[in-house]
Each structure stands twice: as structure tokens, then as C-alpha cells.
Amino acid sequence: MITPPYLQKGDTVAILATARKNIDDNLKPTIDLLHSWGLEAVIGSTIGLDVNQLAGTDEQRAADFQKQLDNPNIKAIWCVRGGYGTVRMIDLLDFTKFRQHPKWIIGFSDVTVLHNHLNTMGYKSIHGVMPVTIPRATPAAISSMKAGLFGEPLSYTVGPDKMNRYGKATGELVGGNLSILYSLLGSPSAIDCKDKILFIEDLDEYLYHIDRMMTNLRRNGCIENLKGIIVGGMTKMKDNEVPWGKNAVEIVDDVTKKYNIPVIFNFPAGHIQDNRALIMGSTITIEVNESGSTVIFQK
Secondary structure, three states: OEOOOOOOOOOEEEEEOOOEOOOOOOOHHHHHHHHHOOOEEEEOOOOOOOEOOEOOOHHHHHHHHHHHHHOOOEEEEEEOOOOOOHHHHHHHOOOHHHHHOOOEEEEOHHHHHHHHHHHHHOEOEEEOOOHHHHHHOOHHHHHHHHHHHHOOOOEEEEOOOOOOEOEEEEEEEEEEEHHHHHHHOOOOOOOOOOOEEEEEEEEOOEHHHHHHHHHHHHHOOOHHHOOEEEEEEEEOOEOOOOOOOOOHHHHHHHHHOOOOOOEEOOOOOOOOOOOOOEEEOOEEEEEEEOOEEEEEEOO
16 A cells, blocks of 8 residues: 655645535634644635535535645645545546555545545545644644654554454554445445455434444455444434344344454544544554553554
């Protein structure tokens, strides 16, 4: 996997929208943060655009992304928020100049489309906090983002969880939002799960749909080929009037329990305040035992 150049003081980061609109005047905390890191900010033309739910038409969002993608002076693209819409513009993008001058693509949730598409191309990217989540993000989440962008050592130690499955594994980190992973199956942006460590998280889904998505991953041969699984936040899940009978974590456990691989539950990443940065495409080593879990990223 190709690692984009790590950021240095004086570099410029573009903030833009690939999905849901961002029409509020809410970017000052993020711009101030970038300045405190010695970085400059450029605001994309999609910020402020308003087409129903989206930040402009598919063509407008793709054009803004393409502009920042092709500009060699832009060293990172930070997606302002998630929602829905990135998949509608992904096929309009030309990554020719990106291949010549790779840069960090940053975000989570709907940005999982980009993480997975870049993974199929052989490039790393960063799953982590976004500009709209900066005001409520924990200091640890923000500092982990800085560490990832500037190439500082990145590792995590997480306390024990009763659902954890013990073991040790090394593999390439892939994944992101479970709903997006599910939606990409069968497309050119779908990830190859073989010998990978899969990270999943989700928000505001019905429990039976979590089961549907996990079962679909299993039937597509993804689960049986993994070396390990990291389960982040399963946040604000919903149930029907007739209960499904298991919560989201229990569903993941149920679908994956027959495979002899380590699983970390309740990892601090996803639609939560403590959304730690994950360098997608990196080789990581996870170890899970009775005292907790460790995740160590290799450069």
C-alpha cells in the first residue's frame, strides 16, 4: 500500500463536501485547529451549496473534489461531514494526477466510499474526525488525527470487554461504516477481505438490518477470509415493535463466532465523541487477551 506524504508545517488542507450539505458557519474551530498545527486551510466551493440534502449536484461535488485532488499544493482533503452522496460522485473522479501526487483523504461515515475505493487502488487514507465533529471530539481523538497526518507512531490500548475474542493477528486494515461496506459489495469500490483486519462501525440502523449486512458479508466470503475484526461504535441502534432479540454487538458476535479469529469490541472509533484515527490500508497488529486489546500500526 502506498503511503501519501505525511504533512509538514506550512502544508495546505482542503475542506470540502462530498455528501450532505454544510451551509452553517461552523468551520472556525477546524480552521483554528489546523492553524495551531502549522497548517493552512482552503475552503472548497461545495461548502455552502444547497441542493436538498446534498452539497450541490453530483457534478459540482465531483468538480470540487477533482480540483483539490489535482492541485499538487493541496496535501490533504478533509471531508467536512458524512450523510449520503459520496457514492453518487465516485465514478466521476479521475485519479490520474492523484497517482502522481498522492495525498491524504480524511473522514469517516459516508467517506467510507473513498476509503474503500482508494484501498482498491493501493493507497492509504485516514478514517477519523471531520470538521463538523471537531467541537465535540475528545482531545484523544483530535491528537490521534494529528499523529496520523504527521507520521507520528500510532497505537492504541483498550480495556477488556466481555465480548472480546482472544488472539493475535497481523494484517492490512480495511473497512469503515458497515452500511457503506454493504452498499459497495459487487462494485469496483468493494474491498478484498482476504487476510485483512476488518474495522466496522455504524449509526442509526435497525438491528435486523445489522444482521442482514453482516450475513451478506459472510455470504460474500468476507468474514471467513479475515485475520481479525475491530468493532467500533454501534451507536443509536433501533429495534422493531417485535424485538430482534440481540443487540448490534451480539449480532456481530453471532455471525462471526465460528471463525477462529481475534475480535475487539467497543473500540473507540466511529460515530462517537472519542473517534480515534485509523490509517486505512496500514498493516496493523492486534492482540486481544483477558487484560484488554492493543492495536499497533506499522509505517
